Amino acid sequence: MLFKIVKATALAALVTSAAVAGDYNKQAEKDREGIVKYFETKFSDPEKNKNTFFPYSTDDELKNNFIKNVKGDEFSKGGYSFSKNGRLSYDEIKEFPPTEEFVEKGEAIFNKPFANGKSFKNCFPETSIVGNYPFYDEERSQVISLTQAINECLTSNGEKKFKTTKGKMAHLQAFLAQESQDAEKRMDIKIESKAAAEAYEKGKEYYFTQRGYLNLSCATCHIQGSGQRVRNESLSPGLGHATHFPVYRLKWAAGKADNDGLGTLERRMSGCVKDAGQVPPKNTSDTMKELLYFMAYISNGLPVDGPDIRK
């Protein structure tokens, strides 16, 4: 009798586990679909949707500066997905992209041997990997970001870590992003366990939680506020934010003489949290990595198009 109970229990566990296995991303997928639907509805016809989504925009702007029917892949272009004027400038800059030199520098860093004779090739035999980061490492029970993986590659080979915001880190990521773009890779973030789903949920909670002395959440500006103006800037949609980093920002380039203007996604996220009025999480903290995990997941299916340019 006992043997039969154990056998039946094991069978029930196996069947239920199999049913649940593909279910860990169920909530995340529901979120992603809800967010895609929201943006496609919002930017389908901004002039017509003024009362619902753009109550503070002028009729002139809605009529003359908004691109209608923005869908799917277009959202990886951020604010340039819907702004006619922005897109004109963007397309012109992209004719001679200022990111080319960073890709070359990144390739040199990738190929340069470490003191022990190995190189980044040993850690990253496949280079078109940007669409798969961050991922949840089941053995280490944590989200692993590309920035963290690069620095762990360095330290495991006896080298010093790179700064997580700019410089060599951004150059190397530019090379890997370009390789991913050339291979026509798309964002492909997986949630394959309960622990991974929990990490995603923490990132989601951080994204939608109001914080800082301005009491803003990421969503305040980049979900509900996207397309609206802050001073002279149109706020970009949150969908696609993780697809195009590292980015060359005019603001960063103009900041200091020793700054080449290229920065990582962590650098941008820290800046956003600071703008909301709170001390940002460390760039390789669980909080930051979980936030990136959420942002990357909701961009699943969009093309990897970094390194790119932004204001």
Next chain:
Amino acid sequence: MKKILNLSLVSVAAFALLTGCTTSKELGTASTGAENSNYSKIDVEKVCNVNTNGLSDVINTAKTYNVIAIEKNLEFRRLGVNNSGLIASVEEAIKTNAKQVNPKDFKGKTSKTKLETNFAAHRACKFAIRALQQAEEAKSSWRLAIPGDGYKY
């Protein structure tokens, strides 16, 4: 037949106990940040009033709550100045009897922020408590911003 039914019921019960009946809904309630407490009941304007409580009491209140805000990764930063930097500048002003503070930024460099000392104490106190209150309020409001969930349009 009855035997099979009993066996199935026992099996299901045993499995439920072993797995803890995890559902995807439970995954959706994973919690981070501040735990529930009574921060929301604090009358910020009352406890941070320099005229009624005195400068030292207000800055001590600020210190008390800001330590908790730091622990919970909720500390405020305004124009490069962390709230702890603002508190430190007021404490220094109390020692020197200065009427104005010029706090250090988060890198330890002199900031552009210059504030009247009483105002700085009030702000530091308010920032420390509001960081905690805000995190409590967000526990019930953050889902209201999610398209396809709490946010309707």
